[in-house]
Amino acid sequence: GAVVSQHPSRVICKSGTSVKIECRSLDFQATTMFWYRQFPKQSLMLMATSNEGSKATYEQGVEKDKFLINHASLTLSTLTVTSAHPEDSSFYICSARRDLRGNEQFFGPGTRLTVL
Amino acid sequence: AQSVTQLGSHVSVSEGALVLLRCNYSSSVPPYLFWYVQYPNQGLQLLLKYTSAATLVKGINGFEAEFKKSETSFHLTKPSAHMSDAAEYFCAVTHSGGYQKVTFGTGTKLQVIP
Numbered sequence: 001g002a003v004v005s006q007h008p009s010r011v012i013c014k015s016g017t018s019v020k021i022e023c024r025s026l027d028f029q030a031t032t033m034f035w036y037r038q039f040p041k042q043s044l045m046l047m048a049t050s051n052e053g054s055k056a057t058y059e060q061g062v063e064k065d066k067f068l069i070n071h072a073s074l075t076l077s078t079l080t081v082t083s084a085h086p087e088d089s090s091f092y093i094c095s096a097r098r099d100l101r102g103n104e105q106f107f108g109p110g111t112r113l114t115v116l
Numbered sequence: 117a118q119s120v121t122q123l124g125s126h127v128s129v130s131e132g133a134l135v136l137l138r139c140n141y142s143s144s145v146p147p148y149l150f151w152y153v154q155y156p157n158q159g160l161q162l163l164l165k166y167t168s169a170a171t172l173v174k175g176i177n178g179f180e181a182e183f184k185k186s187e188t189s190f191h192l193t194k195p196s197a198h199m200s201d202a203a204e205y206f207c208a209v210t211h212s213g214g215y216q217k218v219t220f221g222t223g224t225k226l227q228v229i230p
Contacts, residue, residue: 004159034218043206043220044160093159104150105218107159 002028004096006108011086014116021079021111023094029074030096034105035067038091050077084115118143120209122221130229135194135223139181139207142188149190150208150218151181160206168212175200202228203230 003026013019023033032051036044048069050056057067066088068080077096081088091112095105123138141147148167152160164175171183181192190207207221 006159041223043222046217049217091157095160104162104165107152107161109159110157112157 002098002106003007004094004108006094006111007093008111009109010112010114012114012116014086016083018080018082019084019113021081021092021094022114023077023079023096023108025075025096025098025106028096028098030077031074031099032097033071033077034095034097035069035077036093037078038093038110040091044099047079055104066075081113084113086115089113089115117213118209118219120207120219122205122207122224124224125222126225126227128227128229129197131199132196132227134224135179135192135197135201137192137205137207137226138189139190139192139221141190141207141209142209143209145211147209147211149181149183150210151175151179151190151192152206152208152220153209154204154206154223163192163205197226197228199228199230202226 005024038044047062048056048058050069050071051070052074055114058064071077079099091110093110095107117136119142121140147194150165151163154160163179166173166174166183174180179194204223204225210216210218
C-alpha cells in the first residue's frame, strides 16, 4: 500500500509554454501533498505544501505565480509550471502524507522536465 | 529549527564490505529520522525510520541504523555491500506534533566496486 504516481515521467517543452504535472495517491487518501525540486547531484528542496481544498503554502523563494499548485481532491495534486524557461529544467518529485499522525511521506517516481 | 548533515558526498566500498553512511542531525525537539534511497531518475524509497521507539532500527535490504542521542547521529549501516546497493542515499529529519516539514540531507552516493 501507499503508492504515489506521477504523470508524466518525462516532459520536454519549449520555452514559454506551461507544463502540468500530476501527482496521485493510488491506494490511500493523502491529507497533505508536497512538491520538491531536485537539481542534478543535489538534495530535494521543498517547494510547497498543499492540503486538499486549501491554498498551497510555498517555501521562501518559490514563486507562487510561476508554480501553480492545485489540490482538488484527497488523491490528486497538480503542479503547473507556467511560462517555463530553461532554468526551470529539473527533476520534480511529489510526496504524500497519509495522515496527520504519521510523519512518513510516500514519494512519487518523479518527473524530469526539460525546457528547450 | 532542524537540519541534517551527511558526511561524505561519495562513498566507495567493495562488494561484500561493510557499508557505513554517516548522518548527524540537529533538532530543538526530539526528532524523527529517516533514510531514503534513490536510484537514477526515480523517486525516493524509504529504507527505515526512527520514531522514538527502539534506537536500533532495521530496514529493508539488510540496512539498519542506530539513533544515538548523545552523538546526534543516525548512521546507516549494512554488513555486506551488494552491487544493487549502488544508489544515492538521503538522511532526513522531522519531528512529531501534527505536520512538520521534513528536511533532507545533501545525499551520499554509494559506489560498490566488484
